[in-house]
Amino acid sequence: MADGPVADVLLRRLEAADGGLDSAELAAELGVEHQAVVGAVKSLQALGEIIEAELRSTKRWELTAEGEEIAREGSHEARVFRSVPPEGLAQSELMRLPSGKVGFSKAMSNKWIRVDKSAADGPRVFRVVDSMEDDVQRRLQLVRGGQAEKLAEKERSELRKRKLLTEVGSWRDRPFKPYNFSARGVLPDSGHLHPLLKVRTQFRQIFLEMGFTEMPTDNFIESSFWNFDALFQPQQHPARDQHDTFFLQDPAEALQLPMDYVHRVKRTHSQGGYGSQGYKYTWKLDEARKNLLRTHTTAASARALYRLARKKPFTPIKYFSIDRVFRNETLDATHLAEFHQIEGVVADHGLTLGHLMGVLREFFTKLGITQLRFKPAYNPYTEPSMEVFSYHQGLKKWVEVGNSGLFRPEMLLPMGLPENVSVIAWGLSLERPTMIKYGINNIRELVGHKVNLQMVYDSPLCRLDAEPGPPQTQEAA
């Protein structure tokens, strides 16, 4: 370290000295730059509690050329005063004196002289007092004698303003260090939005740009009926297992269900109908009443579609939602017990799989994802179903980015939607694209109370279509 020898000397001197050392004196004594001593102090301070240092500033003053003259000859106002004889002097004559202009106004404000404007040959200046003290000269002489500290701060600054006094080594004469543009600046104090919710804002924006209306999803508690049965998900389906879903102990059961509709759902599950074979099992109302923490926002979509079905005549809709869902799953680097689901739904006459793919293409283009392909898949409540894959440049492979399909007639027809109305829908998680975007491999670093706030402070704006995310090192499932 460059400061090494100076720091050594500094420590040794400090040990010997009582009451500390003056860095400037030390620098002079050692014959080094003052900055070298300051640097040594700073690096010793950085090591912890080794030395104590305090900032002291000392100022030295000297006279300007004009100040020198005044110390020698007296202030301009004193000189003006002395030029005025007891019988007075014409103002025009006085103004021609070397100190005239400056001295006149100061002497006036000191009330040493007065002007008689009514005098016969023009304004005439008279003395007001017999004698005066030239404080300015006296003070400047003190400074010249090295006793500037005897002056009050106010007096010094008065003299400095009159350019009679100057600070020795003022910034004007100092060499300046150039700005270090490769160093970091000081960040402003500010609040920050959470990165996951910044991405949520963008997804909302995309849906709104595409004309999708936001569904109410502010009900984390849902009945099994709306979460599963309404979606034609059979009562023995693994997702309804205790291992996958959080059921409620209190309130354990839904208080009200739309019973007419419930009966149609029951019949469709147990016996079929609407062109379906059904699942042929004994459907139980008790099972449908069981309350749970919703496992998908599709429960809210089912409620929204049911409300739509009850409005006659049918009007086409585009809906979306982004909200929390809950799974009683084993937690790992990419799975938490709660996450956000993004869902889009379009209901209209004669929608096709081709329409679904077209809407998905537009949606993902807005996310900056243009290379898409579609894989047949199985979802209990959509048929046909498609998984959406996009080509990931970083991973050099196709990764799943969403799930989609046409809702099954067994779900839509019991609600009362017209037979020729199709409903296309797709969903994805909010966390996964966010993790890819911000290069986060462990979901716990993104969501929950254990996140590092520095990550929140540092996260950039979310412009999904603008920049490719950093390469992802681990696949988020």
Next chain:
Amino acid sequence: MPTVSVKRDLLFKALGRTYTDEEFDELCFEFGLELDEITSEKEIISKEQGDKKAEGASDVVLYKIDVPANRYDLLCLEGLVRGLQVFKERIKAPLYKRVMPNGEIQKLIITEETAKIRPYAVAAVLRNIKFTKDRYDSFIELQEKLHQNICRKRALVAIGAHDLDSLSGPFTFTAKRPSDIKFKPLSKTKEYTACELMNIYKTDNHLKHYLHIIENKPLYPVIYDSNGVVLSMPPIINGNHSKITLNTRNVFIECTGTDFTKAKIVLDIIVTMFSEYCENQFTVEAAEVVFPNGKSYTFPELAYRKEMVRADLINKKVGIRETPENLAKLLTRMCLKSEVIGDGNQIEIEIPPTRADIIHACDIVEDAAIAYGYNNIQMTLPKTYTIANQFPLNKLTELLRHDMAAAGFTEALTFALCSQEDIADKLGVDISATKAVHISNPKTAEFQVARTTLLPGLLKTIAANRKMPLPLKLFEISDIVVKDSSRDVGARNYRHLCAVYYNKNPGFEIIHGLLDRIMQLLDVPPGEKKGGYVIKASEGWKLFYHNGYQQS
């Protein structure tokens, strides 16, 4: 999604050609499968238990293939090969036939004691089958896959396969007191009572998961042959006596369960898959099951069903324009033998017993789309005209959170689920006063309740960030949940805003100022007049002050 593991070379041999990994991956993708992993037994052991243990293990290449959860016909090598070969039009889908035996039909008699525990049973015989090591392994593996999936971990259906030649029918499916059941189970050398077995299996990593199905019942289900030999004690274990081996030629299969439909599907799948190795390929010998009410049924059902779908419906749902003939060809490639009939627009589709997943015309539409190729479908935009609206609560939330950040506060995102302690004890509140909803099956204390306040989440965020420079200024706008009997589910969300200021000094004026700022943003004036806001002291806040600010 179930994953089926098959030996690559065996698969290619059965498919009659080889593929590069990429080619096979592509084929899977097109068909709706996913080549999840390429590995070997050695690699798996080495990954799980270290290289040392893997020494000497087989390094035959394995393909792990993800199969859609409703395609039970693709859960073994035999089914995968058949599905892919028909898809590629290299073979025609086989016709599965149930035949009556030359001699007497095998009978399974159900007694009424089973009614309360496992009321259904179905059975069939695979006659003159020829096992090899690979076929045998696949047969066992398929049973396991079915048990894990459609059988819901044996709760709905359990499968038993037996060497018929070691037994003598008719068979009786009954239920007995556990102490009265005694037999030598699979891979044990002596007899145990059912009580003893349940104890022994408590430490068995595989079987312990099934014990709960019958554990606390007074009677356990059991199947005997006419000599009193135990075939099985479903859904736990088979008897050792009738164990099948590579030399077994005649297999008696019984499926017992609580779901009749699923038991029939499971039996159909097993016999359609493995009748391939019978002397008369794809034929299955019938068995008779007599129910307690005296009615008797013949199984397997192996029912073929005819469905009629109009070609224009398929075209309209998929968004393509194919001729009825082409659509029929596409469906035939999905093992759904189809032909155009009637006015030339009707397609008659035969649903084979292997395709229990086809329950509606929409399932047929999907298969046509898969055979057409999802990625060949023309993408179009629907003409649906709509005006977008934001959900008002979310609109306000979005506006407010931006201004909270502008006020210098940082947004936290905390969990909606937490422990009872978090919302009650730690805040000095009685849990009964919180009106919290309680979760019945949390795996850990972190998921006991839904939060009734955002405060614990913010305090925990601060606790986890004590290394950060002070002050910490946090906020969250999110939902909490409380019981509410006026709602259909008996609970509702409320949107809350919570903010915390954390520093070495209390700084109440800062959080107070933030509140004033929020009210300003919401255009609510201070003071009691004209619907303005006032702040009043309360016990809860004093407590919050104590817990929240004084830690430093």
